[in-house]
Amino acid sequence: MSATVLHLLNDAFPGKVVTSGSDAYDNETNTPWSQTCWNPAGAYVQLSSAQEVAEALKIVNKTGTKFSVRATGHNPNAGFSSVGPEGVVLDVRRLQSKTLREDGIAEVGAGNLWGEVYKWLEDQKLSAIGGRDRQVGLAGFLLGGGMGAFPNLYGLGADGIKSFELVLADGSIINANAKDHPDLHRALKGGGSNFGIVTRFDLDTHPLIKVLYTIKLFNPSDYENIIRATISAQEAMEKDNRIGLFTNFNNGFVAVGLLYADWPEEQPQAFEPFEKLESLMTTLVPPTRGTLLSLAETMGHAQEPKKRRIGSVTTKVSFDLYAQVYEAWTEITKTLPEGMVLHYTIQPVGEAGVEAGQVRGGSAMGLQKVPQCWWVFTCEWPQAVSDEAAERAIEEITDKTKQMAQEKDLLLDLMCMSFATAGQKVLSSYGADSLRMLQETAAKYDPTGVFQNLQNDGFLLKNSV
Ligand SMILES: Cc1cc2nc3c(=O)[nH]c(=O)nc-3n(C[C@H](O)[C@H](O)[C@H](O)COP(=O)(O)OP(=O)(O)OC[C@H]3O[C@@H](n4cnc5c(N)ncnc54)[C@H](O)[C@@H]3O)c2cc1C
Structure with a gap:
């Protein structure tokens, strides 16, 4: 330099x-x-x-x-x-301001972590829609859409952004919201780092969201029943937007998070199929009456330094597809070098989640209103092991999943920025109209292309087709 x-x-x-x-x-x-x-x-x-x-x-x-x-x-x-x-x-980690306005909007600096924002809001009996891990930053999460523990309740994290404060390429500081620069407001919801550097997010808040959660580990050999229970919970989600779930297929166990956005007297019926499984290895987190903060603290354990790579695919919901993905994953894991782990998570989004986003003004992401699964595949490996095998593993599992879904007419175009690998054409996956809108917005607010040309990398418009 x-x-x-x-x-x-x-x-x-x-x-x-x-x-x-x-x-x-x-x-x-x-x-x-x-x-x-x-x-x-x-x-x-x-x-x-x-x-x-x-x-x-x-x-x-x-x-x-x-x-x-x-x-x-x-x-x-x-x-x-x-x-x-x-x-x-x-x-921008030091942009840590937090102000609660009288109208209930939380103005939070882009350098805050979700754990910090949840804690501050919960002290005031409020919640905002953010990440499931306390250590994750607001900025990348919100600019990529952002999936919280309960996507069906109030939509994605980005759907709750009333206004962005950002610095444009020419150094001017502006606000983008429904009134001022509404085109930019919409583009920033899922459009990533193509338009400016966001310095503050003004977030919608909700009365404190109580959360009942438990995390159970099952034996992967019982995958068919685990998938049946997952699908049954996804179906229940379409009728009850307080249900949240993740099913993570991992090395020697399947971790299932059963989440409910309230404190009912009893465990919701939607989770009964999991209670009946005989393959339970252990209950990692017993049923806990907590909040988004305590859940994010439970999920946000310190992780060992490792190399990591991720990949994103979105599909409709299907037992056959989920079972095929498991089988393909099992085959790929057999080929991995020692020390490398490939795991994946089924992350459900229901129709109510898509609708909640539309009601809040919509985003750049072009979500389709169908029950869906946002797959995230994650490869983790130590420094000593070569990167190529990880690149291959992520490419193979994402390609196979896409291909199997396509054959069954279950593939959705969307790739979520939060879970995508660098080469994936995230912005194109939002659809031609969205992509055009993003290109026009970038040309308007960054006419000399500073964020395309000087910014080192990212899900940039220049790489999107
Ligand atoms: C342990 C873990 C848990 C996670 N949990 C979730 C989850 O529950 N839900 C979910 O949706 N995702 C989740 N993610 C994914 C996460 O949301 C993304 O990795 C996100 O990009 C991280 O945000 P960050 O601010 O740390 O990003 P960074 O790595 O710092 O940045 C990500 C991208 O955003 C850009 N950027 C950062 N700040 C700004 C800014 N102020 N203005 C403009 N551009 C900016 C960067 O240039 C970069 O391109 C998780 C990731 C991890 C590692």
């Missing part, structure tokens, strides 16, 4: 520019969730206000410097929120 840029950054942000040769630099480099993103940058700039973000963007723009924007670095795609020695990471 050029000495001029470093000089300008140091001048503008004394004490906030971290370069190599310090513990702080190693910490910055090793922040991302996946070691595939531990790519030492030329500099990390720790920004703590929208004005500072604007100033930093002006400097990188003026000097033609490559940059990445990072909230908490949970996206495992190398180069998205990381950049090599030639570039600078604009780190």
Whole structure:
């Protein structure tokens, strides 16, 4: 990275520019969730206000410097929120403001974690729709759509965004909402980092959401019954939007999260098929009357540093398809090198979730109103094992799932940004109309293409077809 840029950054942000040769630099480099993103940058700039973000963007723009924007670095795609020695990471983690307006809207800085926002809101007996893990950052989650524990209750995380404060390519700071820049408001809901750097999200809040949850581990050999129980809960979801569920097929166990957005006297009937399974190995988390925060704390355990890669597919709901995916996964796992784990999660979204988003103004994502499964495939491996096998495994399982779904006419176009691997054409998957809308919006708000050309990588419009 050029000495001029470093000089300008140091001048503008004394004490906030971290370069190599310090513990702080190693910490910055090793922040991302996946070691595939531990790519030492030329500099990390720790920004703590929208004005500072604007100033930093002006400097990188003026000097033609490559940059990445990072909230908490949970996206495992190398180069998205990381950049090599030639570039600078604009780190927004310190944008941690939290203000509750009289009208109940929560204005929260883009650097907050979901755990921090849930805690602050719950102290005021309120909730917002966010992630299932306390450590995940607001920014990447919300800009990619964001699936919470109960997608059918109030829609996706992005559906609850009343307004974005963001810094445009020319350094101006604007708000995008239903009244001001409504085109940008819609585009940002699922449109990722193509339009500007978001500095604040204004979120809809709800009276405190109580959560009854339990996590059970089953023996994978019973996969047919586990899938039947999963599908039965998905069917029940279409009638009761308080049901939440995840079924994670993993190395030697299947983890099932049975979630309900209230504290009923008894475990909801929808979960009975799981109670009857004889393949229960253990109840990892006993039935707990908690909240979104306590659930996110339960889910958000510290994870070992590992390399990670993910992939996304969306399909309709079908026993035969779910069973075929399990069988394909079993075959692929046999070919993996020692130390590498491939696991996947069935994440249901119901019609009510899609409708809840439409009622709130819709997003860029073009969701179809059908019961669906957002599959996420995750590969994790240690540094010593080669990356190629992981790339192959993710490609093979996503391709096979797509192909099997297509043969049964069950494939949906959508790929969710939160769960997609770098090469997946996420923005195209939203449909031609959405893609055109996103392209037009980017051309209007970033006419010189700073976010396409200087931004290091991401689900960018320039790579979307
Ligand atoms: C343990 C774990 C649990 C997860 N749980 C869920 C879940 O429950 N539901 C779900 O939907 N997803 C979940 N995810 C996926 C997660 O939402 C995405 O990885 C998301 O991108 C992470 O957000 P981040 O702010 O940490 O992202 P980062 O990695 O920091 O950034 C992700 C992308 O957003 C861009 N970006 C970041 N900040 C800004 C900004 N302020 N303005 C513009 N662009 C920005 C970056 O440049 C990058 O392209 C989970 C991921 C992990 C690792």
